[in-house]
Amino acid sequence: MERLKHLIESLQVDSLLKDQLITELKAVEKELVGCEFKYSRTLMDKNAITNILNASITEIEKQKKIIEDARNKINESLEALDHQKKLIEIKNSELNNAMDNLKATQRQLIESEKMASLGELTAGIAHEIQNPLNFVNNFSEVNTELIEELSTEVDDENKKIIMSDLKQNCEKILFHGKRADAIVKNMLQHSQKNKGAKESTDINALADEFLRLSYHGLRAKDQSFVAEYKTEFDKSIGKIKIFPQDIGRVLLNLCNNAFYAVTEKKKMSNADYHPLVTITTKKTKNALNREIVEIVIADNGMGIPEKIRHKIFQPFFTTKPAGKGTGLGLSLSYDIIVKEHAGKFFAESTDGKGSSFVIELPVDNQG
């Protein structure tokens, strides 16, 4: 610039032009300074803007990462919550099951309490009836003998006829007295405390024996009796400790009932119906995870009507016609299984299709 100024001043031109040139030069100089400033200013701002934007990007990325981390954490929490929800659901259903079990147990407890008191009542009544019944039986026996003696002393035919009638009457009293005595003896078994120790018993053999006994017993009484039977035994059961006589009674009772049920159905059915009684044994575990032996006596008879199902274990409840059943079989069986053997005894039945009586005996008794 300075060189240009000197150059202009040294020019051999008139001073007006010289001044003009100098003015122009100054304007150019000003422009130049402005441009230089603009350039450096722009550079400085560019740097600043770049720095601010870069720092902003870094910051945004940092925040983005924080947000992503937070999102991941939330997702993890959600998963954990889901997991916990599932656990809670499982626990819930377990609790519900436990509740159901508890209710069932409670029901059973109430039932067994009822049965126990009914059993005791029954035994008490039996005991009270037994003595007067003994008098009835003994004196009707004595009367029979006395009438026989008297008839040898009397010649009058009319009197003999009357005495014969009296004798027959006494015999009838004795017959029915003996029947009553048998019922009373049955009733008394409710109160009989068990005698002696349990014996290691082969459940399968026991079940087989009493099934056959029942079958052949019924055949002997009634020639028209027709039914099939089947056994499905779990050979792994081995021997368990029970009172074999008592369990035998239970099995016989249940088999008789089953055959009775199928026979009754047979009477009402056509030829397509095949009466069948099945005994199944199985070693398994109960709801409390304890080992048990399960004996199921199933028939394809008429089933037990829903409305009387809850009464079947009560003493004197029977569906058989008068004289055919005492109504004590199932109630005694119940006492034997539940009280003597700490087992479970219950029935499953479908109306018209048949019934299953289930005996559960704890394997703790295994010997």
Place this chain on the structure above:
Amino acid sequence: MTARNLFVDDIEQLKTKYGLAVSDGFRPSVAIVFSSISQDRKAIADFFNEKAITVFGSTTAGEILDNEVFENNTVVMLLDIRAADYCVLYREGEDTYQISQDIANHALDVFKNPAIIIISSGIAIDAEQIIKGVNSVDASIPLFGGLAGDDLTMKASYVFSNNFDSSNGLIALVINADKVLIKGLATSGWDDIGIEKTITSSKGNIVYEIDNEPAADVFVKFFKFTGSVDTKAEIIVMNFAQYPLQLKKDNGNVVLRAPMMVDANSKALIFAGSIPVGSKVKFSVPPGFDLIEKTAERVGKLKTSIPDPDAVIMFSCKARHLALGPLVTDEAEKIKAIWNKPMIGFFTYGEIGTAQNSLCDFHNETCSMVVLEELK
């Protein structure tokens, strides 16, 4: 009202130029004096004392007179405003809010409808307290002004009058608005950039933490500034003041806040106006060089309300001077050309004025104009 401008290098020049200015019988009552701290303010005040002319003075960070921009000089505007229509008030004290209230109360005692042109000295002052103080007395008082400069030494700035000189005070030219029409406008043009940040610790105009980081560290990080921030005040202003924080205030005003100083111990930044905790701020960058045209265009709108003023006063932020460099003269030229009337101004450390569609506020990076017309 007549206004005459004098550019002076020293006291002798003032005497000569003053003599010429009054040679035609012009009788000024007020002298607006904007002077570099390097000038002899005392001598100037004494000179006007002799002439019984009221001085409304402030130190500067560069002076503006008509279409020219100076440094280390004095510029003077002589006004023959009627004695009954103005008064100059000054107060000194730490409590800016309270002395501002004082001035506003006094102004209301003198005039029914005063307008106040106010200048404050002090480098670390919270200038927002001036506006709050005046508004607490009467928010309808038109208020304009700026913060005195000290040639970027950031040591002490001054306001002065005939027998007053304070680095910790306020001076106000109070005008009877019923007799003198007065309008103003503050325009900035700075653009916000980058992400929003939150002021997490501050007290008045001292900002300790931005997004829980020491405030100075945030500026250093964002500008990749490698120099030491606690050595030289000028460096701070040069590097940081041009990239101020943009703050959206509760009252809806958008203002810029430029850092003035760094507290080396706490790494706090001292701004010219307060920034409350919780404020959302963004960095801002100087606009392109079309700023000059834009500013002139916006200021030109004032012409519709005062087409023929007697005098024009300009408070322009020092950061604008730095951002525009030699082009700042172009801005002065363009604004002067709007009315082509006597114009005086200086480069400030902050401006008080009203931005478009906004309430009166304290600003940085603005060109804050005041135009006066005495009613006949």
